[in-house]
Amino acid sequence: MASQEIETLASALARLPGLGPRSARRAVLWLVKRRETALAQLVGALVEVQEKLVECAVCGNVDTRDPCGICADPRRDQRALCVVEDVADLWALDRAKLFTGRYHVLGGRLSALEGVRPEDLTIDKLIGRMEAGGIDEVVLAMNATLEGQTTAHYIAERLEGYPVRITQLAHGLPVGGELDYLDEGTLAQALRARRPMA
Numbered sequence: 001m002a003s004q005e006i007e008t009l010a011s012a013l014a015r016l017p018g019l020g021p022r023s024a025r026r027a028v029l030w031l032v033k034r035r036e037t038a039l040a041q042l043v044g045a046l047v048e049v050q051e052k053l054v055e056c057a058v059c060g061n062v063d064t065r066d067p068c069g070i071c072a073d074p075r076r077d078q079r080a081l082c083v084v085e086d087v088a089d090l091w092a093l094d095r096a097k098l099f100t101g102r103y104h105v106l107g108g109r110l111s112a113l114e115g116v117r118p119e120d121l122t123i124d125k126l127i128g129r130m131e132a133g134g135i136d137e138v139v140l141a142m143n144a145t146l147e148g149q150t151t152a153h154y155i156a157e158r159l160e161g162y163p164v165r166i167t168q169l170a171h172g173l174p175v176g177g178e179l180d181y182l183d184e185g186t187l188a189q190a191l192r193a194r195r196p197m198a
Contacts, residue, residue, distance in 0.1 A: 060105030060122055062087050070103060077101040079136040085109045085143055088180040096187045109151040130162045139194055140168040143178045156197040167194040
């Protein structure tokens with residue numbers, strides 16, 4: 001039987017995606033055996049991230065600076081904007097290194113069952129970015145779920161009055177799939193085959 005502190009650590013780790021109680025206990029044992037190196041390094045990294053973590057005021061990305069590294073990068077195409085549901089989706093797309101524009105994180109997707117309404121997302125902030133001008137294309141990179149597609153259609157309707165080309169990822173993505181779990185090849189194909197919203 002482990003001490004209360006060790007059990008608390010294992011419980012905290014078990015709440016992370018992909019880790020259950022048994023995996024969390026194994027991770028804690030591994031960290032305890034390497035407390036002078038790995039544990040100290042992990043604690044230091046967690047404290048530093050906790051102190052410096054901010055949400056980008058421009059796009060909603062999570063970074064240690066504001067504006068984030070993507071928004072501050074002058075090499076990014078300012079005329080192309082990719083709208084995603086969550087930061088994990090932004091990171092997945094940017095990892096593929098195929099989209100050279102900027103991003104906009106909605107902070108979720110419309111869902112009547114979960115009570116998520118348009119005003120709960122950053123759609124008004126997106127409209128503000130459109131009104132500022134300089135954007136030629138908006139890529140709606142929503143997950144291939146019913147809620148994701150509903151969100152994409154809602155945004156497309158809100159953007160109808162702006163002189164911008166609206167595209168979405170190709171439907172080669174698996175239905176019900178989430179961007180964060182897809183490999184770079186699938187993401188690359190989906191980005192290359194994007195098409196205008198109907």
